[in-house]
Amino acid sequence: MGSLDLEALAQGMGGKVHPLGIDVPREALLPALTALREAGCRYYLLCTVTEVASGFEVVHGVRDVEANRTVFVKTGTGKDDPRVPSAVPVFAGANWFEREMLDLFGVVFEGHPDPRRLMMPDDYPGYPLRKDFPMATPWGYRPATDAEAP
């Protein structure tokens, strides 16, 4: 797509370009996603989170199907109390992807319409995909029986 200039978009949002897309500050995530949608990237691909030294990196993938172009929009958040705005108001498809990341990383998506855990049981302790979570469950977790359930 000729009209989509990632460099200009990233600079306008106070971010920069990376090999797979753009890197924007947390406040500029929704404006950036909205601008990409207006520019033709109407297809929602995925949301993923990577744990980095400074906290967590949240990545949204969007695609312009006609121009066959995929852009990954990255933003960062701190380690304690990680929060990013939810992309669901812009892309309905972000719903489950963000719930999964909330479940497995403990990243809070502010403004998510349905912030429940997706994969793990509701009473599961901890966030399994964090690096400090060991491979074997350390807490002797077992799901609550019917008798114990609140």
Place this chain on the structure above:
Amino acid sequence: MAEAPLQVVERDFGELAMHMGPQHPSTHGVLRLTLRLRGETVVAADPGIGFLHRGVEKLSESLGWEQLAPVYERDDYVAPTFNSLGFCVAAERLGGIQVPRRGAWLRTLTAELTRIASHLVWLGTWGLDLGGALGGGTTLYMYCFREREKILDWLEAHTGTRFHTNVNLIGGARYDLTPELARSARVLMNGIEAAIPELWGMSGDSSILRDRTRGIGVISPELAQAVGVTGPVLRGSGIAFDVRQAAPYDAYPELQFDVPVRREGDAFARFQVRMEEILQSVRLVRQILDGLPRGPIFTRRPLKNPKASKLPAGEAYAAVESARGELGFYLVSDGSWRPYRLKIHAPSFANLQVIPHVAPGLLVADLVALLGSLDPVLGDVDR
């Protein structure tokens, strides 16, 4: 004394909350749908997943690059080859690893055979879901599984396993094709091609199936894009996107095939797309058998120690077109012998997400038709 005339009283029974699954046979595994019903009409549907969550993404962070491909074959257990293929393609992109031509063609061959087998499972089980409408349903199911069995037998002769063929390696293929196997593959393709009209006669020509699937679960192109449905579901909604064409990998740049598209966006459109895809896969397999290049299938140095194989630091996203749609791997590497983070974009996960958007207003029986037409595999959804 005369009896009082029978009076019909309209009563509103309110909404009924009902769980469908995880043990319900038409939920294709362990999907739980929490339904809010008014009479027999769905007011809201909330899919609950995670019953098959095995933590594959966490497991990926503890195994070496070379050890991981077989792990992903357990994700989507109806079309296993695509999972390891997607991982290998992504790892090759990250590491800049070249695949020898013959190896790439052989990987495509297994992938297309698996696509046919997977679509046959889908058609057979969908026939079961629609049940009595199709002569008890089991007839179609048995005919589909008869053809699929031949493919699995061929895969067993080729790789030693019927199912988790493990044919994909980072940088090539594991098993070479013998002339006898190439001959039997041609016979196999003739059989599949001859069976398709028969299967179509039992399903697509049936007015009952048409009545039960036309106009059911319509996904508009706008909704399909915003939710990010993929594969035959996306192409059934009029969007011609196929990873094999958009971002070709392995042998696809050299092969000719069409991408079937339907505009209606209903369950019948998705059915038509998949039926045509089977024929396109037959066409692809024949091209591969005709034009299979000579040469090595794997040129990298075989490894004894998985920790000796490292990929450069960086990020990469690569996808393959699985039987269910775009199966993508988002890799983050810190330059060590194992992935730092690995995200799987599972096509069934993306497709299942559309249910809360299209289920309201359907009858419960039509919800089953919709669910089957999305072709979810819960191992793929939950990973």
